[in-house]
Amino acid sequence: MATKSTFIACLCAFWSVGASASHVPLLIWSSGSLPPVSPPAGHVTLHSELGSYLDAALGSAPQTVLLFLQEKLSQEDFTVYGGVYGNSEDGAFKNVEAALRSRSAVFPAVDWSPSASVLSILEEKLGVAPLLVAPDAAELETDTATARLLLVRLPYCSRDEPCRERLRSNDKVIGRVLNSLEAKDVPFTAFFTGLQPSRVISEPSLSAPAGRSLLQAPPPAPAVKPPIMFNISSGPCIMLWAQNLKVSFIKPENWTDLASQTLTTAGSMCNETNAVLVLNNGAGVTLSFSMSQRFFPVSARRWFSLDSVQLLRNNASASFSSRSIYAPAEYSFHCQSVSSFRDALLVHDNRLNASAWMLDLVDFQIQGFGLNNGTNFSYASDCAGFFTPGIWMGLITALLMLLIFVYGLNMILQLNTMDRFDDPKGPCISVPQSE
Structure with a gap:
């Protein structure tokens, strides 16, 4: 049990529930040393991030690079056929597991697209064309003086062949190639990934389509607009997304949805403790979100809060203070409805002018x-509490019924029988009364 697949355990730890079908795993090991890598849970490694890592991993010295490129590969293949929950000796990746026990790096989810792949990134980094190696090649001709990219293509299982047997056969090919290089004492860096995902995971739609539709042709998913981002030189700094950013200046019937307009982020700023996101629609309407973060000794972590929201129109402004809009500093905050008039999380600073300036963020x-x-x-740290109104109604109803049951049971236990009973055939019981 102590020799179970460590690399498969890493993949399972990083595997998020909402994983997309356009991700392929990437396993890297080397005869030398590799920079450490620890992507956060659920993180999708972009090609730019992978390229930066390969610059440090491959270095400038020429070396031999092996790419084991399987036709299809997904995280589920390691989970189903890797022997994690059963006997590890029965797993289909024994040679890969042995190679990854030291000097290895695991990327559970690398962004995949038909036009870009790990092979193209390696060709760009090494500046050489790949040399195709037959899977049954007994000997490899290597030249340590120049950089070489050796490509070993591996098939995937078909309907006529069990997947476990095919993956076990591919693992044996990987073992033969590695043994050939190690016998010649050739330094190398090996990569194992898939040409495309082996399993397609489609997220079900929550809304049923209107009208008739064929079962074989599901309706196309609606396009999701990208989030609003404010970038600095080091990368993205602030992100915001909302289905609707409704503002009202006169009365609730006169709403303007800023989310449907083209917005700019001129005037925004961010640093380690404060962040301000300014949204301008180009027509004199400005919506600003002021945030700050600080360390709380009680929870031993940093928290960020949305301190205020300011609405500006034609030199007239209104300020709203937030209530219960906070989350851990490394999280995002999400709420289905943030408004200033219904279950208000935003409170107008000027109560007399509250009905003229209103916000509704959906x-x-x-x-x-x-x-x-x-x-x-x-x-995301969601604003919805655990005890919803429905849960409270159920708890209170159950508590009342429990009290009625306990009261009735107590009344039954308090019943006592009489010491003497009347005999209808005999004389009546007389109770003398004292004067």
Whole structure:
């Protein structure tokens, strides 16, 4: 049990529930040393991030690079056929597992597209064309004086062949090639990935399509607009997404949705402790979000909060203070409804003018810290509490029924029988009364 697949355990640890089908795993090991890598859970490694890592991993000295490129590969292949939950000796990746026990790096999810792949990135970094090596080649001709990219193509299972047997056969090919290089004492760096994902995971739609539709042809998913991002020299700094950014200046019936307009972020700023996102629609309307973060000793972590929201129109402004809009500094904040008039999370600073200036943010999500140069939101801290009104109604009803049951049971236990009973055939019981 102690020799179970460590690299498969890493893949399972990083595997998020919402994994997309356009991701392929990438396993790297070397006869020398590799820079450490620890992508956060659920993170998708972009080609730019992978290229930066390869610059440090491959270095400038010429070397032999092996690329084991399987036709299809996904994280589920390691989970199903790797022997994690059963006997590890029965796994289909024993040679790969042995190679990854030292000097290795695991990227659970690398961004994949038909036009870009790991092979093209390696060709660009090494500046050489790949040399195709037959899987049954017994000997490899290597030249350590120049950089070489050896490509070993591996098939994937078909309907006529069990997947476990095919993957076990591919693993034996990898073992033969590695043994050939190690016998010649040739330094190398090996990569194992897939040409495309082996399993397609489609996320079900929550809304049913209107009208009739064929079962074989699901309706196309609606296009999702990208989040609003404010970038600095080191990368993305603030991200915001909302289905609607509705503002009202006169009365609730006169709404303007800024989310449907072209917005700019001129005037925004961010640093380690403060962040301000300014949205301008070019027609004199400006919406600003002011955030800050600080360390709380009680929780032993940093938290960020949305301190205020300011609405500006034609030199007239209104300021809203936030209430209960906060999250850990490395998380994002999400709420289905953030408004200033219904279950208000935004409170108008001027109560007399509250009905003239109103905000209604639908499906609102914001993050001003801890983006780590990524293009996706971090884990979201939602505003919905655990005890919803429905849960409270159920708990109170159950409590009342329990009290009634306990009261009735107590009344039954308090019943006592009489000491003497009347005999209808005999004399009546007389109870003398004292004067």
